[in-house]
Amino acid sequence: MMNEKILKQGGLAINRFFNLDTHAYDDGALPRKTKELLGLVSSLVLRCDDCVTYHIIQCAEAGVSDPEFFEAFNVGLIVGGSIVVPHLRRAVEALEECRGLKR
Amino acid sequence: MMNEKILKQGGLAINRFFNLDTHAYDDGALPRKTKELLGLVSSLVLRCDDCVTYHIIQCAEAGVSDPEFFEAFNVGLIVGGSIVVPHLRRAVEALEECRGLKR
Amino acid sequence: MMNEKILKQGGLAINRFFNLDTHAYDDGALPRKTKELLGLVSSLVLRCDDCVTYHIIQCAEAGVSDPEFFEAFNVGLIVGGSIVVPHLRRAVEALEECRGLKR
Amino acid sequence: MMNEKILKQGGLAINRFFNLDTHAYDDGALPRKTKELLGLVSSLVLRCDDCVTYHIIQCAEAGVSDPEFFEAFNVGLIVGGSIVVPHLRRAVEALEECRGLKR
Amino acid sequence: MMNEKILKQGGLAINRFFNLDTHAYDDGALPRKTKELLGLVSSLVLRCDDCVTYHIIQCAEAGVSDPEFFEAFNVGLIVGGSIVVPHLRRAVEALEECRGLKR
Amino acid sequence: MMNEKILKQGGLAINRFFNLDTHAYDDGALPRKTKELLGLVSSLVLRCDDCVTYHIIQCAEAGVSDPEFFEAFNVGLIVGGSIVVPHLRRAVEALEECRGLKR
Numbered sequence: 133m134m135n136e137k138i139l140k141q142g143g144l145a146i147n148r149f150f151n152l153d154t155h156a157y158d159d160g161a162l163p164r165k166t167k168e169l170l171g172l173v174s175s176l177v178l179r180c181d182d183c184v185t186y187h188i189i190q191c192a193e194a195g196v197s198d199p200e201f202f203e204a205f206n207v208g209l210i211v212g213g214s215i216v217v218p219h220l221r222r223a224v225e226a227l228e229e230c231r232g233l234k235r
Numbered sequence: 236m237m238n239e240k241i242l243k244q245g246g247l248a249i250n251r252f253f254n255l256d257t258h259a260y261d262d263g264a265l266p267r268k269t270k271e272l273l274g275l276v277s278s279l280v281l282r283c284d285d286c287v288t289y290h291i292i293q294c295a296e297a298g299v300s301d302p303e304f305f306e307a308f309n310v311g312l313i314v315g316g317s318i319v320v321p322h323l324r325r326a327v328e329a330l331e332e333c334r335g336l337k338r
Numbered sequence: 339m340m341n342e343k344i345l346k347q348g349g350l351a352i353n354r355f356f357n358l359d360t361h362a363y364d365d366g367a368l369p370r371k372t373k374e375l376l377g378l379v380s381s382l383v384l385r386c387d388d389c390v391t392y393h394i395i396q397c398a399e400a401g402v403s404d405p406e407f408f409e410a411f412n413v414g415l416i417v418g419g420s421i422v423v424p425h426l427r428r429a430v431e432a433l434e435e436c437r438g439l440k441r
Numbered sequence: 442m443m444n445e446k447i448l449k450q451g452g453l454a455i456n457r458f459f460n461l462d463t464h465a466y467d468d469g470a471l472p473r474k475t476k477e478l479l480g481l482v483s484s485l486v487l488r489c490d491d492c493v494t495y496h497i498i499q500c501a502e503a504g505v506s507d508p509e510f511f512e513a514f515n516v517g518l519i520v521g522g523s524i525v526v527p528h529l530r531r532a533v534e535a536l537e538e539c540r541g542l543k544r
Numbered sequence: 545m546m547n548e549k550i551l552k553q554g555g556l557a558i559n560r561f562f563n564l565d566t567h568a569y570d571d572g573a574l575p576r577k578t579k580e581l582l583g584l585v586s587s588l589v590l591r592c593d594d595c596v597t598y599h600i601i602q603c604a605e606a607g608v609s610d611p612e613f614f615e616a617f618n619v620g621l622i623v624g625g626s627i628v629v630p631h632l633r634r635a636v637e638a639l640e641e642c643r644g645l646k647r
Numbered sequence: 648m649m650n651e652k653i654l655k656q657g658g659l660a661i662n663r664f665f666n667l668d669t670h671a672y673d674d675g676a677l678p679r680k681t682k683e684l685l686g687l688v689s690s691l692v693l694r695c696d697d698c699v700t701y702h703i704i705q706c707a708e709a710g711v712s713d714p715e716f717f718e719a720f721n722v723g724l725i726v727g728g729s730i731v732v733p734h735l736r737r738a739v740e741a742l743e744e745c746r747g748l749k750r
Contacts, residue, residue: 138430141404145412148564152557153420156313161302166269167310173273174280174314175421177730179489180385182424183314198450199264206454207270210259211277211286213728214462215484215692218491224447241739244713248721251461255454256729278730280421282592283694285733301553309557316419317565318383318587321594327550344533347507351515351667358663359523362622367611372578373619379582380589380623381524386488388527389623405573413579416568417586465725470714475681476722479688483726486627486689492726508676516682519671520689520698522625524589591695610656618660626668627690630697636653 157190165194169204176208179219185226192230201227260293268297272307279311282322288329295333304330363396371400375410382414385425391432398436407433466499474503478513485517488528494535501539510536569602577606581616588620591631597638604642613639672705680709684719691723694734700741707745716742 139147157167168190175183191201205223209216242250260270271293278286294304308326312319345353363373374396381389397407411429415422448456466476477499484492500510514532518525551559569579580602587595603613617635621628654662672682683705690698706716720738724731 135427137434138426141430142408142412145564145568146408146415148560149412149415149420150423152560152564153313153423156310156557160306161300162272162306166272167306169265169269170272170276170307170310171314174276174311177277177281177728178314178421180421180424183421197264202451202455203263203265203270204273206451206458207259207273208277209455209458209728210256211274211281211728211730213692213724213726213731214458215487215489215492215726216728217459217462218489220447221444224450228446238736240743241735244739245717245721248461248465249717249724251457252721252724252729253732255457255461256732259454280419281730283730283733286730305554305558309554309561312419312558312561314419314421316383316415316417316422317561318417318590318592318595319419320562320565321592323550324547327553331549341530343537344529347533348511348515351671352511352518354663354667355515355518355523356526358660358667359526359622362619362660366615367609368581368615372581373615375574375578375582376585376616376619377623379586380620383586384524384589384623386524386527389524403573409572409574409579410582413568413582414586416565417583417590462725465722469718470712471684471718475684476718478677478681478685479719479722480726482685483688483692483723486625487692487726506676512675512677512682513685516671516685517689518625519668520625520627520686520693522589522621522623522628524623525625614657614661618657618664621661621664626664627693627695627698629665629668630695632653633650636656640652 163194165191165196168194169196169200173204173208173211176205176216176219176223177212179212179216181219181222184219184223188223188226189230192227198227198231266297268294268299271297272299272303276307276311276314279308279319279322279326280315282315282319284322284325287322287326291326291329291333295330301330301334369400371397371402374400375402375406379410379414379417382411382422382425382429383418385418385422387425387428390425390429394429394432395436398433404433404437472503474500474505477503478505478509482513482517482520485514485525485528485532486521488521488525490528490531493528493532497532497535498539501536507536507540575606577603577608580606581608581612585616585620585623588617588628588631588635589624591624591628593631593634596631596635600635600638601642604639610639610643678709680706680711683709684711684715688719688723688726691720691731691734691738692727694727694731696734696737699734699738703738703741704745707742713742713746 157164168187172187172191175187260267271290275290275294278290308323363370374393378393378397381393411426466473477496481496481500484496569576580599584599584603587599617632672679683702687702687706690702720735
């Protein structure tokens with residue numbers, strides 16, 4: 133919804149960037165699942181909660197299992213350090229919500 | 236070699252961190268190849284040339300093909316933006332050197 | 339208000355930094371409008387929502403038009419990559435609020 | 442509480458990282474108080490509010506005085522620049538709350 | 545030259561990103577000069593020497609004067625803090641070289 | 648030397664920032680030694696080699712022992728993650744050079 137506003141006002145250049153962004157995760161030489169994991173761990177080490185949540189949803193749709201998620205989280209934690217911990221906590225919450233386990 | 240010095244002087248805590256770091260990329264629920272790609276793209280968006288070079292070598296050993304490398308580079312470029320470009324340039328150089336194509 | 343507390347307790351050093359910060363955007367060789375745009379795009383690529391909102395207000399006061407804002411946003415998006423997108427979304431919201439268009 | 446979930450699901454690797462993280466601030470060649478200040482200023486320049494709040498509480502427990510806090514904040518502000526200001530504002534709020542001065 | 549290699553191997557997606565990057569600084573609602581300054585200060589606060597040098601050359605071509613450069617540098621220094629200083633030092637060197645003042 | 652050029656051309660604002668930067672590490676409520684350690688670990692997690700080297704020299708002058716250095720390095724490694732490793736390696740080299748142990 134807000135993206136619609138950005139797309140409407142943002143002009144051709146911003147729209148083209150959004151288009152590149154969308155297609156960066158398409159199946160190709162690497163499967164979409166791997167690419168979404170790349171997006172997830174990149175977002176984790178750059179510590180952007182909204183991006184992490186977005187890629188968790190995409191990863192879940194692409195069939196990432198819980199053990200796969202936690203191994204990817206571990207790579208993000210080792211690369212990015214303890215500054216990643218609060219974002220990891222929110223990532224685990226987002227995953228639970230995504231799996232429908234949230235009470 | 237320098238790592239040896241760090242390990243000798245760094246004490247138990249630093250050694251244990253290095254140990255966790257090494258094993259974060261072992262085969263598990265996700266194959267080593269995927270995990271090395273996670274390390275590569277994380278290093279690219281965090282813009283650490285030495286880390287990028289290290290993971291390129293590991294990825295090549297794990298069987299990552301050139302088209303797979305360039306799709307992973309593209310994810311890093313889209314997530315991290317044009318500030319990544321000089322590091323991407325050096326990544327392509329490192330890949331060429333790794334493939335033995337360097338003249 | 340919170341700044342007042344910081345200024346009161348922060349002592350001379352922190353007060354002097356705040357003073358330098360305030361005057362960095364004064365008219366000079368470059369007009370204030372350009373400098374506020376520099377502050378805005380810097381804040382966007384460093385992904386600080388509060389700083390982005392602050393500079394949007396300052397830019398609007400300095401006469402930045404909507405097409406100028408969106409071209410500046412585009413530079414921030416290209417330099418900083420898709421990790422900037424959630425902050426861009428909030429920047430567009432802040433601009434709307436600032437323009438009084440928010441419903 | 443959320444950490445418990447992470448620890449339960451995160452497996453051995455994530456647990457070991459958390460363990461290293463906890464013990465990095467133990468008394469040693471440097472006293473815990475100094476190490477917590479290192480954690481605080483690192484968190485400030487990396488701009489992680491949750492980490493800043495955590496280390497403020499630890500620092501307060503380790504006996505850091507208000508003048509010491511504000512000198513540490515000043516180092517973080519100088520190293521990290523004005524992008525740190527909103528986090529400094531929240532740090533001062535967290536310190537007040539921690540001291541029980543919050544109204 | 546290395547960019548040529550990236551463009552040849554990088555495929556359509558990376559080429560399109562490079563194209564967006566090039567045109568983000570074209571004259572528009574904001575003049576090219578202002579946009580190059582935005583690119584310069586963004587690169588300074590993100591601390592990428594190659595990007596800073598590139599934008600210094602572009603800024604000089606777009607007619608940025610020395611006093612304008614130093615006011616832009618000051619904004620970058622205030623926003624980004626003392627961690628920017630080594631990059632500022634190299635920026636001043638690059639500017640000198642660009643002006644042909646280097647001995 | 649390059650700083651002299653910056654100071655000469657940079658005008659009052661940049662000079663004042665450099666002055667604040669210098670005095671941020673003076674003895675105060677916290678001793679200079681602690682503050683230099685804060686500068687060191689901040690520089691390590693922000694991954695600026697020149698800043699790390701500078702603070703290692705200052706720390707050595709302020710009497711920081713090798714075990715103290717390595718405990719501070721460990722905090723930086725845990726907070727900042729494996730992306731810090733190449734900078735840690737160069738930090739250990741800088742420390743050796745500073746101690747005159749370099750062969």
